[in-house]
Amino acid sequence: MLKKNIEEALNKQLNAELYSAYLYLAMAAYCETIPMKGFAKWLRVQSEEEKAHGMKFFDYIIEAGGTVKLARIEAPKTEWKSVGDVFEQVYEHEKKVTGLINGIMDLAVKEKDYATQNFLGWFVKEQVEEEANASEILAQIRMIKDVVGHMFWLDHELGKRG
Numbered sequence: 426m427l428k429k430n431i432e433e434a435l436n437k438q439l440n441a442e443l444y445s446a447y448l449y450l451a452m453a454a455y456c457e458t459i460p461m462k463g464f465a466k467w468l469r470v471q472s473e474e475e476k477a478h479g480m481k482f483f484d485y486i487i488e489a490g491g492t493v494k495l496a497r498i499e500a501p502k503t504e505w506k507s508v509g510d511v512f513e514q515v516y517e518h519e520k521k522v523t524g525l526i527n528g529i530m531d532l533a534v535k536e537k538d539y540a541t542q543n544f545l546g547w548f549v550k551e552q553v554e555e556e557a558n559a560s561e562i563l564a565q566i567r568m569i570k571d572v573v574g575h576m577f578w579l580d581h582e583l584g585k586r587g
């Protein structure tokens with residue numbers, strides 16, 4: 426049985442993951458309109474991944490005997506300055522999510538909730554990958570941002586994400 430404060434933190438993270446899905450979908454919509462279809466494809470796939478992250482919290486809360494409480498999802502913004510601006514924010518957002526996961530882990534350690542610590546271990550590892558992916562794309566954009574041909578090459582590469 427989940428302690429109430431753990432259940433609350435897990436439900437909050439479920440909402441944060443669904444917000445991430447929403448945010449990346451909004452970014453995908455922006456990239457579609459520039460148009461940078463490859464960036465948009467990468468962000469669409471990322472949005473689906475975030476929904477899957479949210480569902481991992483959904484399933485765990487139920488399996489651990491807690492109650493899923495779905496809350497309102499904040500509306501993301503709709504405009505960015507460029508794909509560079511988008512990926513600056515993807516990277517910042519992923520660092521923020523890492524902080525949120527670490528915060529729940531701290532709580533689970535404090536409460537001696539070993540099952541939740543074990544569940545969160547997957548996310549600790551995943552966040553290393555999430556930050557690395559965002560930071561790598563951002564570094565590539567920064568390197569080539571003034572060379573239009575190279576930017577189209579990157580757009581093409583990111584569009585291969587399945």
Ligand code: FEO
Pocket residue numbers: 442445474475478519522555
């Ligand atoms: Fe669910 Fe991108 O972290």
